Amino acid sequence: MVALAEKAPVRLTMQTVEIAPNTTAIRSLDWDRDRFDIEFALENGTTYNSFLIRGDKVALVDTSHEKFRQLYLDTLTELISPAEIDYLVISHTEPDHSGLVKDVLQLNPHITVVGAKVAMQFLDDLVHQPFKRMLVKSGDRLDLGQGHELEFVSAPNLHWPDTILTYDHGTHTLFTCDVFGMHYCDDQTYDEDLALLNADYKTYYDCLMGPNARSVLSALKRMGDLPEITTIATGHGPLLRHHIPELVGRYRDWSQAQAKAATTVALFYMSEYGCSDRLAQAIAHGIAKTDVVVEMVDFQMADPQEVRELVDMAAGVVIGMPPQSGTYASHTQALLSTILAASHAKQAFGLFEAGGGDDESVYPLRNRLQEIGVTEVFPPILIKETPNESTYQLCDEAGTDMGQWLNRDRSIKQIKSIDNDLEKALGRISGGLYIITAKKGEASSAMLASWVSQASLEPLGVSIAVAKDRAIESFMHVGDRFVLNVLEEGNYQPLMKHFLKRFPPGADRFAEIKTYAANNGCPILADALAYLECEVVSRMEGSDHWIVYSKVDVGRVSKPDALTAIHHRKVGNHY
Numbered sequence: 258m259v260a261l262a263e264k265a266p267v268r269l270t271m272q273t274v275e276i277a278p279n280t281t282a283i284r285s286l287d288w289d290r291d292r293f294d295i296e297f298a299l300e301n302g303t304t305y306n307s308f309l310i311r312g313d314k315v316a317l318v319d320t321s322h323e324k325f326r327q328l329y330l331d332t333l334t335e336l337i338s339p340a341e342i343d344y345l346v347i348s349h350t351e352p353d354h355s356g357l358v359k360d361v362l363q364l365n366p367h368i369t370v371v372g373a374k375v376a377m378q379f380l381d382d383l384v385h386q387p388f389k390r391m392l393v394k395s396g397d398r399l400d401l402g403q404g405h406e407l408e409f410v411s412a413p414n415l416h417w418p419d420t421i422l423t424y425d426h427g428t429h430t431l432f433t434c435d436v437f438g439m440h441y442c443d444d445q446t447y448d449e450d451l452a453l454l455n456a457d458y459k460t461y462y463d464c465l466m467g468p469n470a471r472s473v474l475s476a477l478k479r480m481g482d483l484p485e486i487t488t489i490a491t492g493h494g495p496l497l498r499h500h501i502p503e504l505v506g507r508y509r510d511w512s513q514a515q516a517k518a519a520t521t522v523a524l525f526y527m528s529e530y531g532c533s534d535r536l537a538q539a540i541a542h543g544i545a546k547t548d549v550v551v552e553m554v555d556f557q558m559a560d561p562q563e564v565r566e567l568v569d570m571a572a573g574v575v576i577g578m579p580p581q582s583g584t585y586a587s588h589t590q591a592l593l594s595t596i597l598a599a600s601h602a603k604q605a606f607g608l609f610e611a612g613g614g615d616d617e618s619v620y621p622l623r624n625r626l627q628e629i630g631v632t633e634v635f636p637p638i639l640i641k642e643t644p645n646e647s648t649y650q651l652c653d654e655a656g657t658d659m660g661q662w663l664n665r666d667r668s669i670k671q672i673k674s675i676d677n678d679l680e681k682a683l684g685r686i687s688g689g690l691y692i693i694t695a696k697k698g699e700a701s702s703a704m705l706a707s708w709v710s711q712a713s714l715e716p717l718g719v720s721i722a723v724a725k726d727r728a729i730e731s732f733m734h735v736g737d738r739f740v741l742n743v744l745e746e747g748n749y750q751p752l753m754k755h756f757l758k759r760f761p762p763g764a765d766r767f768a769e770i771k772t773y774a775a776n777n778g779c780p781i782l783a784d785a786l787a788y789l790e791c792e793v794v795s796r797m798e799g800s801d802h803w804i805v806y807s808k809v810d811v812g813r814v815s816k817p818d819a820l821t822a823i824h825h826r827k828v829g830n831h832y
């Protein structure tokens with residue numbers, strides 16, 4: 258029987274702050290949210306920030322997550338009568354910002370919704386009622402009066418195709434929604450203490466913006482044409498005021514480093530069709546773990562010339578199948594032909610269905626790519642039912658497989674290049690042999706580990722170094738639980754051999770392996786010498802590995818007199 262930890266009540270609070278003349282931030286503080294997207298563990302909760310700008314006309318910028326429905330609407334209506342709101346600016350349509358658009362429009366159906374064209378398509382499906390709309394792109398302006406003239410900047414793929422930024426010329430405030438945000442919940446409205454924010458700012462960039470590094474650079478260039486920016490009003494976490502050049506500069510540096518990397522994968526998907534965007538993101542996340550750059554392209558927004566150039570330079574191509582019929586069918590057919598025409602034999606490819614009910618079949622496209630000589634690095638991902646955690650895990654692992662395949666020469670070179678005294682000396686550091694096992698919902702994973710060490714006495718704790726491109730890395734974020742299985746000297750070969758196998762993406766690592774459930778729900782290997790139930794407390798970034806520190810809650814030894822298997826190495830440049 259798996260023991261479930263008792264959950265504390267969820268803490269949701271509101272904060273309103275005047276951030277500039279006639280400009281109010283309405284911040285929904287979600288103190289305990291512990292997971293955002295499947296891959297995104299939140300150590301410090303998150304916030305959803307919305308803004309009210311009052312000129313002669315009144316604009317609301319974004320709303321909040323639906324879990325804040327009552328709190329948000331009460332706060333908003335205390336600040337202003339909904340009848341006085343003229344515009345609702347939609348920076349981006351994910352439900353954490355647009356979850357209450359329908360409610361706001363119910364309060365005042367005469368509001369004009371302002372956003373990118375692709376955002377309106379999504380809102381039509383969300384709201385299911387006619388509404389007044391104003392489509393905007395870079396350079397368009399909306400004058401609210403009293404100096405509050407808004408200018409819009411298109412920022413597609415940061416991290417969604419519909420993203421726009423809004424600059425108020427009257428207050429020099431740039432409203433950016435996801436961009437420059439972080440999942441960090443605190444009463445502090447602004448970014449006073451950078452030391453507290455550094456890790457969350459970077460994690461957020463890595464998960465959401467890093468896969469679209471070139472789009473980030475394009476958006477930064479467009480932002481550069483704006484006058485002075487004194488406040489960046491983000492949609493998540495603190496607003497930026499004290500460290501704007503530093504924090505914007507980090508986006509530039511990280512994105513330039515990403516974009517410079519020699520290896521790029523072009524990943525095509527169809528926004529707002531089936532689960533294409535989320536599946537694409539999971540694959541992109543898996544690829545990005547291997548330090549390969551991903552360029553995500555929404556079929557709906559793609560330009561044939563840019564697609565041709567991108568595919569031509571890309572080392573890998575991933576395609577999410579678009580619908581066979583509908584408004585975009587002829588456009589996507591033409592783009593698929595463009596992709597095929599630009600593909601060449603040195604590339605890798607992978608295909609995935611979107612599960613939209615009208616997907617193009619993967620097989621004709623797969624045959625064509627194989628005829629050209631492009632190498633398939635993961636089998637087609639077929640979506641027969643609503644994706645769940647194991648589907649996203651499969652996508653993540655497929656992405657990592659592609660990245661590792663593309664990096665294969667580099668890895669071989671690294672191993673071959675080292676044979677000096679330093680590496681030989683380093684190789685004399687030995688470790689034990691362990692299998693880490695983890696389970697989260699429907700998803701599970703396992704990994705052979707050797708870089709394991711006891712790391713504290715009070716509480717009892719261990720540290721484990723996990724390569725950044727390992728599938729199990731997603732199961733070892735702060736607060737996650739896993740089991741450390743200790744292998745036995747003289748009796749470790751079968752387990753080691755099994756877990757060293759290269760598993761196809763999404764494969765069940767425990768098929769044919771005898772396990773039983775630990776208190777924390779993770780599998781204990783029946784043939785292990787001992788096991789420890791662990792909970793991740795913190796992670797340190799160590800170049801190409803995460804150093805994961807965990808406290809140990811429960812442990813047991815099956816054979817008191819047996820010894821731990823030891824891993825002796827000759828050189829320290831690989832495992």
Ligand code: FEO
Binds near residue numbers: 351493
């Ligand atoms: Fe914060 Fe992409 O939603």
